[in-house]
Amino acid sequence: MSAFTDLWSEIAPIGRAESGGYLRYALSEPELTLRDWFRTQAARRDMLVTDDGNGNLFAWRGEPWTPGTVLTGSHFDSVPHGGGYDGPLGIVSAFLAADLVDPSRRNIAVAAFCEEEGGRFGVPCLGSRLLTGAIAPEKAAALQDRDGVSFGEALGRTPAGQDARVSGLKAFVELHIEQGRALETPVGVASAIWPHGRWRMDFGGVADHAGTTRMTDRHDPMLTFAFTVLAANKEARLSGAHATVGRVQVEPNATNAIPSLVRGWLDARAADTGTLDQLVESLVKKVNERAGRDGTTLEVTPESVTAEVAFDEALAQRLSRVLGDAPILPTGAGHDAGVLSAHVPTAMLFVRNPTGVSHSPAEYASDEDCEAGISALAAILGDLA
Template identity: 35%
Template sequence: MPRDVPERVAVDGDRLWRSLMELAKIGAYDDAQTGLRGVSRLALTDADADGRRLLVSWMKAAGLTVRVDAVGNIYGRRAGSEQDARPVLIGSHIDSVASAGAFDGCLGVLGGLEIIRTLNERGVTTRRPLEIVAFSDEEGVRFGTDMLGSAVAAGRIALEDAYALKDADGLSFGEELTRIGFAGPHGVRLNPPPHAYLECHIEQGPLLVRSGTDVGVVTGTQGISWQEILVYGRAAHAGATPTEMRIDAGLFAAEIVRHLRDMVESGDFGKLRATVGHLSLHPGDTNIVPARARLTVDLRNPDEDEMVRAEEHLARYLDGLQGVQDGLRITARRMARTSPVAFNARLQAIVTREADSLGLTHAVLMSGAGHDAQEMAAVCPAVMIFARGEYDGISHSPREYSTAESCARAIDLLAATALKLADEE
């Protein structure tokens, strides 16, 4: 290892916190349900564009060479002593769900930026270049496909297919990317691939906070299956139509929701989790029997075979359900599908050793959520670090919270891991 590269660096936790809070002002709103300040920065909205511009300004201020690719992924590169060496890539995303907090994705991007700032201040030169990336539309809530930017970069989704995705208003990803000014000129494929990909994220779960553990070493991610189900019934007058003559789309949608919970509670599909995150009725009037219902289904499973079994069972159930009553019709469309991903064992071992060296307690655990790291694992060794979240790790909510100390500990570990990898032959 070159003499000017220290064994480890401690980031400025206060500065990292200020950056997180500054970015959280963009898309901020007052949440009526919780009484808290939340963040709504959906992909390719004006708020997302403002967040992107702030990030680019911070990258440039840190001396990074910034490039934006054709799917809107933002990269900032710090030179190494061996410019032709493949870089160590650190990243996540800054887009959010509609009712979010300040940490999901943002900690990974701004934590990487804080590492760069700290190395600059200490005059540290790494052998390999370091790159920070903010991937486009990781959440997937607007255009219906999660991890979109990283999936295009990894080659799982074609750029033209990403451009063609549309939101609920019929606006395409490609049109909106151009509108906000982030359809970049650079190619999307990472060629050659990075030396390694590192991502730090809040856990989005209760294990670390309940056990009082500092950080998590992540072994991989679950499989994810997203479907849109449409139930077609028949509109009718709420008062004048006898119950036995109704084809109530809302009623059958409710039966689907109940059946999904029964699937989970049966234990027949391993560690299955099922969520109906969206349910809408048409025409949506108080005095009309619903003619149509739209619901989204999110299935998660750490076992691919069990996930396939759950998907096949749900398909059979829907087929059978629409035979219950004449005139009832049900369709299902797959929105997104990823298989379980195991992260690189060597990188997990490095993270574990560095956590021991920093005196951090750590747990080995699988992620319940999807992350850009699972896409990057297809093109280079990848690993994740979890920071502890408070309030039982609640996320995708204004209640999402981590302390400045927990964030700094996790980013210190990210920095130690990045330094180790950046100075490998």
């Protein structure tokens, strides 16, 4: 077996569900097992591991936070029943790429960021947001999962918050599986991340009996919610953007009862901020008009909104040249690299995904392409370090 195949096989079973996808929620048992694996890999390489108090782990080949250090890595956590490559590929590749860089080049570190997906506590890139000061520690600590467990409780403390030393890093390079169908070569370079966000939409109504309440007497929030899903799809298609409602909660959630509350989450993304803002504003206006006709209410709460991220252009061009003019392409997916980009020169490498599917068990990259990604990352780390 290759070094990649051998290392990948160590983590592949961890958190795998019967669906074939993964349940690796942040700070859950499977993710904690992967964090122990991270520490073991660092120890094998005589790398010192530190925890920044926000749930982020760092393995240092030199002294921690030495100015000029090149950081690489990604995250372990997954979306519910997601694929195995989204996140962990970047960490496995980081260790193996570091192995290929001259040991005399000490200023290299590997990161495992906490709660990148937001699949447990609702805010994506939570660990990197805390590290960079993009979210207050007290606000992060109060975030709760679906069982009512707070992030602070799961972490065992109030997060430490911003660490100004991050600005002393020379660069952050994140390797990630490509999450679309745009990459035709084994490895590519990211140019930008689309602006994107998550909005919680609470539709209020009046609970009543499904069998005895006349249709004309109903105040059914499910009708308003259903209109919203269809309207979001239409608005996105008209504007060339993306809109998804992939999560919903209903109260009282009974087959023979008209709901009193429907809560849905809108994920919206666009190539530019103006288009994204217009999509959300137009949708909310139309839904409010529909709520008026349905006799229901609408409350919209932005849970996380991220502006467009343009990665360091000079660094992207440098990476492309090092890789023999690798293609440079944008992405609609959010990443920790996008959060760090406001504080340190940041770039991303993409490894080809032949299925084009992500956040699903069908997510896949061949061992050969993964090995090409490792070689590419090693070349970049060596060049930067």
